Amino acid sequence: MLRDITLGQYYPAKSRIHQLDARVKIIGTLLYIVDLFVVQDFIGFAVLGAALAAVLVLARVPMGYIFRGLKPILLILIFTFFLNLFMVDGEVIWRIWILKVTKEGLYLALFMSIRLVLLITASSLLTLTTRPISLTDGLERLLSPLNRMGVPTHDIAMMMSIALRFIPTLLAEADKIMKAQQARGADFESGNVFRRGRALIPILIPLFVGAFRIAGDLAMAMEARCYRGGTGRTRMRQSVFGRVDYVALGACLVLFAAAILLRVLY
């Protein structure tokens, strides 16, 4: 169950999208997220959806991978859908028992669901097509102006890259602890929300202890490999901003400008 979580995972492939500079992909994703909140109608979503579909095809990431990323948020998706469906006042279309579905509610429910799906897909596409190292290097370089203001950009980027690296390790650890507790009769699957929540405490405590142990081990391993912060460090992979990167960035900007323009005009 926990192993299904693809949060922050990288899918190795050789595609146009994989080869793009990480900075373009970070900026592109951010602009796209803003687009999603700027757009007010389904035509806008159709355009944004088509743009994302084009990137998906170019990225050559199997659809199964994308859907697996959506699975953990399915619950949130269903919840917001029905919340909007039943809670918005307006012109009533159906009435089931004490619940009523309004035209505005249906519209908003669909609207929010599409927005969420596009949002999650776009952001998971960023990590799926970008090596964690390139992602954090890109972030470090984008943030580098802040370095002059005393923000430790290298350290932030290093923390992010370690966090991404250890998501699967911690998930595996949690899985192991859960199995060990289940083997001794712990029950995580029955009872109401509160009971289930309480059943998680015996997992969280050993998980935290484990995380600290891992952190200690890792810090020692990094010291043994001469890690001493960002100064004097070189990179194996040096990203060069090429023509394709400019084109991609241009496309993102055009889409962004179009979304803003439509919003202002209508």
Add this chain to the structure above:
Amino acid sequence: MADIIQAENLIFDYSRPGSEETETVRALDGVSLSIEEGSFTAIIGRNGSGKSTLAKNLNGLYLPSSGRVLVNGWDTADDDRIWDIRQTCGMVFQNPDNQLVASIVEDDVAFGPENLGIPSAEIRARVERVLRQVGMADYREKTAHLLSGGQKQRVAIAGVIAMEPRCILFDEPMAMLDPQGRAEIMEIIRALHRAGHTVVLITHFMDDAAGADRVVLMDQSRIVLDGEPREVFQEEEIIRAAMLEPPLAVRLAARLRARGVELPPDIITTERLVDCLCRLR
């Protein structure tokens, strides 16, 4: 050849919070040890004997409470030399998961050389070479957490040799692996020794120690035996007092000798024992 590591009268204390008050535990109690360049030394001992603490003192991860450690003549307490010391003396740890820093195999191998400030073209060449050396060249683009324990440990070794250390400390690198993974790692360690690296292997498997030039047995924070494997393994009483057992081949050969079978005195590995027994007829 000259000594690459010299530990002189090493004492290492650490404090452990007890139920009443913090107690001080002496993990190393007057340990002196010299490691000759190009040698293969196995340090054995049961859990808590101090062997792992000793290893971490040898490259300045821990600093001695008293006494000193010299690596290539540099004192590990010297802050200006600490990075030279760690580059000279690389270290592979027990848990393969907790020592990989990057998600992708080749990015992890590049981590050490990147820290040393080596130009990127040179890093690429080194990564390529060391991954081939440990037999992981086909996995360079793979995600590290999906590999087997033995494969992860091979990546960790590649990450250390990419820094081109003269000496490599292995801190129980096989403790968490299955028998096949253990055999693979042992083979790589032997190959690194043949290629000229000084190897220090911390282990509690007696059979692994049989492949070394020199065995150091630790018990209760001190060195109790130090010598060639065949000499050390004869001291069955001391080994048993340290809660360990000589390798099976040594014990079997001793019993056969007691029963009048004529066997040479240098039997320490199973292969050698089989070989000698076959020659008897």
